[in-house]
Amino acid sequence: MLCCGVDRDAGGMTSRLPAHRPLPAPPAAPATPPRRRRGGLIAVLISIPLVVLLAAAAGVAVWGAAQSGRPAPAAVGTVAFSNALRIPPLAESRLDGAVRVFDLAADEGQTDFVGTGPTPTLGYDGAYLGPTLVAERGERVRVDVTNGLAEPTTVHWHGMHLPAAADGGPHSPIAPGALWQPEWTIDQPAATLWYHPHLHGRTRDQVDAGLAGMFLIRDPEEAALALPRDYGVDDVPVIVQDRSFAADGSFESGSGMQFDGVLGDTILVNGTVAPFLEVTTEHVRMRLLNASSARMYDFAFADGRSFDLIATDGGLLGKPIESSSVPLSPGERAEIIVELAAGERVALISRAPDPALHAGSAAFDVLELRAAASLTRSTAVPESLASFPAADDAAAVAEREFVLSGHEINNRQMELSRVDFVATVDTSEVWAVRNENPLPHSFHVHDTQFRIVSIDGSPPPPRLGGWKDTIALEWNREYRLLVSFDDYADPTTPYMYHCHLLWHEDQGMMGQFLVVHPGQQPALRTEQEDDDDRHEH
Numbered sequence: 001m002l003c004c005g006v007d008r009d010a011g012g013m014t015s016r017l018p019a020h021r022p023l024p025a026p027p028a029a030p031a032t033p034p035r036r037r038r039g040g041l042i043a044v045l046i047s048i049p050l051v052v053l054l055a056a057a058a059g060v061a062v063w064g065a066a067q068s069g070r071p072a073p074a075a076v077g078t079v080a081f082s083n084a085l086r087i088p089p090l091a092e093s094r095l096d097g098a099v100r101v102f103d104l105a106a107d108e109g110q111t112d113f114v115g116t117g118p119t120p121t122l123g124y125d126g127a128y129l130g131p132t133l134v135a136e137r138g139e140r141v142r143v144d145v146t147n148g149l150a151e152p153t154t155v156h157w158h159g160m161h162l163p164a165a166a167d168g169g170p171h172s173p174i175a176p177g178a179l180w181q182p183e184w185t186i187d188q189p190a191a192t193l194w195y196h197p198h199l200h201g202r203t204r205d206q207v208d209a210g211l212a213g214m215f216l217i218r219d220p221e222e223a224a225l226a227l228p229r230d231y232g233v234d235d236v237p238v239i240v241q242d243r244s245f246a247a248d249g250s251f252e253s254g255s256g257m258q259f260d261g262v263l264g265d266t267i268l269v270n271g272t273v274a275p276f277l278e279v280t281t282e283h284v285r286m287r288l289l290n291a292s293s294a295r296m297y298d299f300a301f302a303d304g305r306s307f308d309l310i311a312t313d314g315g316l317l318g319k320p321i322e323s324s325s326v327p328l329s330p331g332e333r334a335e336i337i338v339e340l341a342a343g344e345r346v347a348l349i350s351r352a353p354d355p356a357l358h359a360g361s362a363a364f365d366v367l368e369l370r371a372a373a374s375l376t377r378s379t380a381v382p383e384s385l386a387s388f389p390a391a392d393d394a395a396a397v398a399e400r401e402f403v404l405s406g407h408e409i410n411n412r413q414m415e416l417s418r419v420d421f422v423a424t425v426d427t428s429e430v431w432a433v434r435n436e437n438p439l440p441h442s443f444h445v446h447d448t449q450f451r452i453v454s455i456d457g458s459p460p461p462p463r464l465g466g467w468k469d470t471i472a473l474e475w476n477r478e479y480r481l482l483v484s485f486d487d488y489a490d491p492t493t494p495y496m497y498h499c500h501l502l503w504h505e506d507q508g509m510m511g512q513f514l515v516v517h518p519g520q521q522p523a524l525r526t527e528q529e530d531d532d533d534r535h536e537h
Contacts, residue, residue: 071256071265072362073242076302076349081276081368087232088213088239088270091131099140099183102133104155106174106197106211107148113273114266117249122149122209128271130195130213132237135186137219142183147174153206155180156198157215158331159313159449159469161188161486164493164515167446170200170416171493171525187487188449189315189386189467190222192287192333194239200416204261204293204502208253210271212239212291221386222316226379228285228337234378235285236277238348240366241268242295260359260440261294261503269367276368283378284369285310285337286348290328293502296359296440296472299366300325301338302347308381311335314449314467316386321462325351329442329472331500337381340371356474359440388467391451393482398429404443404473404499404509405436413508414498419524420511425489431481435473441504444470445483446495447515453480470500485515492525 093102109127110118124130135141145155152175156168165172166182174180193215197206214237228234242264244252256263269275277284290297301307301324308320313333326334340346348367353359400421403410412420423429430453435441449467452460456477464471471479491514498510514522 070258070360070362071242071244071263072360073265073267073364076347076363076365079274079347079365079368081347081365082274083272083276085236085275085277085367086270086272088129088237089131090231091125091133093133096142099142100135102141102143103146104130104133104143105146105148106153106155108150109210111210111271112249113243113268113271114245114249116245116247119245119249119251120209121251122206122211124211124213128210129239130211132213132231133195133215134231135215135217137186137188137190137217139186140183141186142181145174145180145182147176147178147180150176151202152176152199153202153211154198155182155195156446157182157193157195158444159191159193159333160184160215161447161449161488163488164447164490164495167493167495168195169198169446169494169496169512173199186217188217190219191217191313191315191467192289192311192335193217194289194291194331194333196291198496200414201506204506205253207291207502208241208243208251208262208293214239214287214289216287217315225382225385227310227382228281228283228378230281234281234283235287237270237287237289238367239270239289239291240297241291242266243268257503258294260296261501263295263360264292267364267366276370279340279369279371279375281376281378282341283337283339283381285335288326288328288334288336290330290332292330294330294440296327296329296353296357297366298325298327298351298353299334299336300349300351302349302365305338305346307336307338309334309336309463310381310385312463312466313469317462317466318386318388319384320381323463326463327354327472329357329440329470329500330502331442331444331470332472338369339378340369340375342371342375343373344371345369354474356477357440357472358438358475386466391453391465391482393428393430393453393480395428396430396482397424397427400429400431402431402433402443402497403436404434404441407504407507407509409498409509409511412511414510414512416512417524418512419494419514419522422514422516422522423485425485425487425515425517428482428484431483433471433473433479433481434477435475438475440501441473441509442470442500443473443479443497444500445481445497447488448483448485450484451482453482455479489515489517489520491516491520491523494524 494512
């Protein structure tokens, strides 16, 4: 039932404590059907397994079709790394009283990626991608966002804990020529976050055209550790995308369309094709971001060397995890530290994704590291990094179920005028999330950094033991997430949850929720009603 644009029955909630609202009455029992002949019953019993088998066969056929003809980047060992890796500049800022202010302008541009002609692109403060924003925990920040495009856009701060009105979702469009000034206090651990558009129905197009950048959070705990942090030298952003190019140098946006979305045959790192990084220190901290709209990566090194995984989406892990690969679905981040010897070269590659993801089998080159003839000594990676509480769901007030299938979540597509459920501020819930298709999906939640309680009833692997905001979903595997709604309540502006394969998101594979104070009534404000004075023309 709908009340103030809020669907009270959505979200698959099961209360653990007294419910926030009365549960609907159970449906009336159906009338007793007439008795049927035994032969009809036998026919029904025979037909049930047949239907199941046909459905399974159809699923396998869809999966097989999805895996054929997938565009693939140049195979491992075949790229002649010929272009120095571009390092996004650090964003300038100024103080307005006690508020740190960044200026960010989305504009059209042109970029020559492959030498066949300029590619029409979009960028923040430049032709392609955007600068890296850096802020300290506890700082009050404001970002003055100007839309220089010919169409509306938004800017979403992916992974950031902040008020819904500043989140930059589809309810916060910025008209062409308009100024948006979200302001909030940084209140979460040091982490690698990013920003990108979230305009409903146009997210993939704008991100693929170049609107994306990193937002790094620092804090005293991370600063006290002996970790590489000289930006662009031994602390390097690695924004990975895949694109295809037409003969005139323009992006091809439709030729690589798969169920996942558009896949490309060329890898870009920080907007650089065939990139190499000149390394001058023994240890390099690589902040990996899967900024592709559809492709899933499994990052490793060509010689199989191990490295230390030190952080995931929401910040540092408890301790370094010795790893030989790190898989990332679109939107996920990871920080790794790799050791090099003087004079050596080694390629960062992507191995074939886990077959359980049904995301293809391509393995390809990404970036070459080239160590100088002599290297500056690096200190040992700390044995302990961060501490955080166990993922204990005992205090969760509710459970919800989210089933992803096709381009729907819980058999629904996104509607801006409908809120799928309401949560209460300063509570936590358990969300059971499952991909019902033998096809790729992922799951991202705005505002919160969640913990994975279990995967099919077992504890998560160490690499998934920290703070997360995005996860890849294998077919028919249940992820139980502990999701907290801390600090911010707003009965009018929702947060989003969705598949982060951007084509799926644009097709409506998304829902939204409000966070309210106890007893507060939801009152969703639609885009047409939004006269927020933070928008200026």
